Amino acid sequence: MNTNKLNLIPLSLASLTILAGTILVSSVVSADDSVVDEINITVPLSCTLSGTGMDAHNAEINNGTYNSAIGETTLKAFCNDNEGFAIYAIGYTDNEEGKNVLTNSTLGSTYDITTGTAITGNDSKWAMKLTKLTSPTPTYPIIIAGSTEDSLKAQGDPDYSTFQQVPDDYEKVAYRTSATDTGTNAEGATLTTTYQAYISSTQPAGTYTGQVKYTLIHPHNATKPIKPVTIATAEYLQEVNSCPADLPEEQVYTLKDSRDEQEYKVAKLKDGKCWMVENLNIAGGTALSSEDTDFDSSYELPTSDGWTVSNNTLILPDSDTPGTDYRPYVYNSNNDNCSNNQPCYSYYSWFAATAGSNSTISGIGANAPFSICPKGWHLPSIGVANDTTDPTTDFGNLVISYGGSAETAYYDSETNPTSAAMYNNLGPDSIPNFQLAGGYMFGQFQADNRYQSSTMSSDSTYFTGALSINVDYLGNANIYDFMAFPVRCLFKTN
Numbered sequence: 001m002n003t004n005k006l007n008l009i010p011l012s013l014a015s016l017t018i019l020a021g022t023i024l025v026s027s028v029v030s031a032d033d034s035v036v037d038e039i040n041i042t043v044p045l046s047c048t049l050s051g052t053g054m055d056a057h058n059a060e061i062n063n064g065t066y067n068s069a070i071g072e073t074t075l076k077a078f079c080n081d082n083e084g085f086a087i088y089a090i091g092y093t094d095n096e097e098g099k100n101v102l103t104n105s106t107l108g109s110t111y112d113i114t115t116g117t118a119i120t121g122n123d124s125k126w127a128m129k130l131t132k133l134t135s136p137t138p139t140y141p142i143i144i145a146g147s148t149e150d151s152l153k154a155q156g157d158p159d160y161s162t163f164q165q166v167p168d169d170y171e172k173v174a175y176r177t178s179a180t181d182t183g184t185n186a187e188g189a190t191l192t193t194t195y196q197a198y199i200s201s202t203q204p205a206g207t208y209t210g211q212v213k214y215t216l217i218h219p220h221n222a223t224k225p226i227k228p229v230t231i232a233t234a235e236y237l238q239e240v241n242s243c244p245a246d247l248p249e250e251q252v253y254t255l256k257d258s259r260d261e262q263e264y265k266v267a268k269l270k271d272g273k274c275w276m277v278e279n280l281n282i283a284g285g286t287a288l289s290s291e292d293t294d295f296d297s298s299y300e301l302p303t304s305d306g307w308t309v310s311n312n313t314l315i316l317p318d319s320d321t322p323g324t325d326y327r328p329y330v331y332n333s334n335n336d337n338c339s340n341n342q343p344c345y346s347y348y349s350w351f352a353a354t355a356g357s358n359s360t361i362s363g364i365g366a367n368a369p370f371s372i373c374p375k376g377w378h379l380p381s382i383g384v385a386n387d388t389t390d391p392t393t394d395f396g397n398l399v400i401s402y403g404g405s406a407e408t409a410y411y412d413s414e415t416n417p418t419s420a421a422m423y424n425n426l427g428p429d430s431i432p433n434f435q436l437a438g439g440y441m442f443g444q445f446q447a448d449n450r451y452q453s454s455t456m457s458s459d460s461t462y463f464t465g466a467l468s469i470n471v472d473y474l475g476n477a478n479i480y481d482f483m484a485f486p487v488r489c490l491f492k493t494n
Contacts, residue, residue, distance in 0.1 A: 047079040048188070049087065049216035057195055066198035074133065075214060077141060077176070078188030083219030086175040087141070089128070090227065091115070091166045092213035095246075098227045100166040102126055102197070102208035111204050113197065115166040126197040127163035128212060130173055133190040141174040141189040163196050166212055170225045177220050231255060231266045231274050231491075237374040238292055243274035243491045250431040252277065257374050259292050267431055271401035273394070274491035277433045279345040282372060284330035285318035287311075288355065294378050294489075295355050295370035302356035316372060317352060328352035331440040331484050347440040347484035348372065350464045353379060353452040358464075358481070367454040373489035379454035380490055382465040382476050394490060395453060395467045399474065402426050422474055434469050434488070441483040450477055450485045 057071025079085045091100025102113035116125035130143050176189055193212075215225050228242035232251075236258045247268040256263050265277045289312065290297040301309045306328050308315040317328045328351035350358055354368035361368055364384050371379040380398075383390030390396040396404075402425040426432045438447045450466040457465030457478050466485060468477040479485070 043080075045079070045081055045218070047077075047085060047216060047218045049075065049077050049214060051075045051214070059197070061197055061199045063199055063203060064201040066196065068194075068196045070195040070197060073193050074190060075193060076188045076190045077174075077216055079176075079218055082178045084176040084178050084221075085141075086172050086217045086220045086222070086224075088170040088215045088217060088225055089167055089173045090170045090213050090215075090225075091168055092211040093209070096233075097213060098168045098233075100168045100210075102210040104204075104206045104208045107204055107206055111206070113199075113203070113208050113210075115168075122200055122202075124198060124200045124203040126166065126195060126210065128166050128193060128195050129163040130191050130193045133192060141176045141191060143174050143191060144172055166210070169227050170215070172224065173214075175220045231268070237264065237266070237276075237489075238376055240274070240376055240491055243268055243272075243493075245272065247274070252431065257282065259286055259288065259374070265433075269398065269401065269432055271398045273398075275398075275432065276377070276489045277431060279435065279437060279486040280348075280373065280489060281332075281346045282316065283318075283332050283346065284316050286316045287313040288316060288372060289313045290375070292375050293355065293370075294373040294375055294492075295357065299355075299357070299370060302359065305351070305356070305359075307356055314355060328356065329482075329484065331445075345435070345437050345486050347437075348452060348487050349484045350452060350479075350481040352484075353487050354454065358456070361456060364456060364458060366456045368456075371454065371489070372487070376492055377489040378492050379452060380467070380488060382453040382455045382457070382467060384455065384457040384465060384476075393455070395451075395476070398432070399426075402432070404474075423469065426474070427469060434467070435486070436470070437486045439483060439485040441480070448485075450479060452485050452487050 051073050053071065053073040057073075059067045059070040061067045075087070077085055077087060090097050093099040093101055093103055100115045101109075103109065104111055113124040113126055116123070116127060132141070132143055174189075174191055193214075195212075217223075217225065226241055228244065229239045230242050230244060230247060231240055231253045232247060234240045234255055237255045238258050240255070249270055250267050252265050252267045254263050255266055260282060262281060264280075266274060267277050268274045269277075287310065288295075290299065293314075295301075295314075301307070301312075301314045303309050306317055308317075317330050329349050330352050331347040350368075353371060355370045355372050357370040358368045367381050368379065373379060380394035382395040383393050391400055399422070403422050424430065426434050428435050434449075434451065436447070436449045438445055439450055440446070441448075448468075449470055450468045453465045453467065453476075455465040457476070464479055464481045465476050466479050468474070
């Protein structure tokens, strides 16, 4: 910016000079010209991991022999700051992380080649080894994979002479604690990886395929990547940490709840989310902890209004006596004869279903943050003001994915002929299998078919929203928060 200033200095009358009838006013001009030019340059963090020679590890190995150098890949890692990086490896056969075998799609898993550190013996095995490059000469990472002794792993194996098992979980194989290299010729840290396979005399002929996935993490001491565990690979509901897009829709799997070893059918439904396709059946009196239940360790467990805490665990109420005093209760009806010969389940008031966290929220549309679902799973949300098909909610998105419309909130056979079709898609004997399970209220079982949600749907006495499903009707309903209904859980994040 250019700035010119003319300062006029006024004079007193005494300073006026009369000359030839002309009045002269003296002035002083002070110039202050300046230029400010700002330049801002942002240098983004840059971390890269690349490889040459990938997918080129092909070898023909006869029975009873081994090959100690199946292909070679040069990995190059670079980060342009002083936080360093770490490289992790994991088996990646058939696009499944953690599957550390060589498979033959024709012969089947019976004849897979398993991994092993000692590539000798009677069983067919394969393994991997990393070494540093000797040329060119950038700054090398410390190699952990292939170290001959545990005491050397902190510094890297000096001769890199050993192979190791292909990891079935993410394992750190190399790292740098600072910048890789500097200057205009910075190339990054480089290392090589090779594979070895021993083929026993009993291994059937064929082509076997496997992969290893390498992942760069920044900074060097950051938390290692998480191995995806899906409903297709987990044993327990609490182990699941991923519901990937490539899971087949409506393929049913059976997982256990670690809190009581009870089994539940689960599936990825048409909304792209993983759901339990059976109602929760955890019994009153069960101890719930942040290790196995949908609340975190910072949650201040409720100790009043009917809740009991013992040894940092929340005890699910062991009472089937409901009231209108807003206390949690559980009605375990497993051995009772429910109406219409329908299967019996457990029924939970909203206070019980939300693990008491409903008391921490207020306002229409607010969602209780926690629930009695298994850890990693949660209560579905639902629309408010009769808006069943709000696509931003869990139940709404599910309804839309099974034929609902975002423009029509309710589905009644008198006004909308798609209601029966939607019931067939979501109701009993479908994969989602929302049973006509009824509910428990005012001291007795009733045939109102609703499912608890996490959502506060009103500021009035009708307090919480629920999915209401019947033969000729599907919608959401405002219910008393002390009424007990079944619970369905879905996986929290994709």
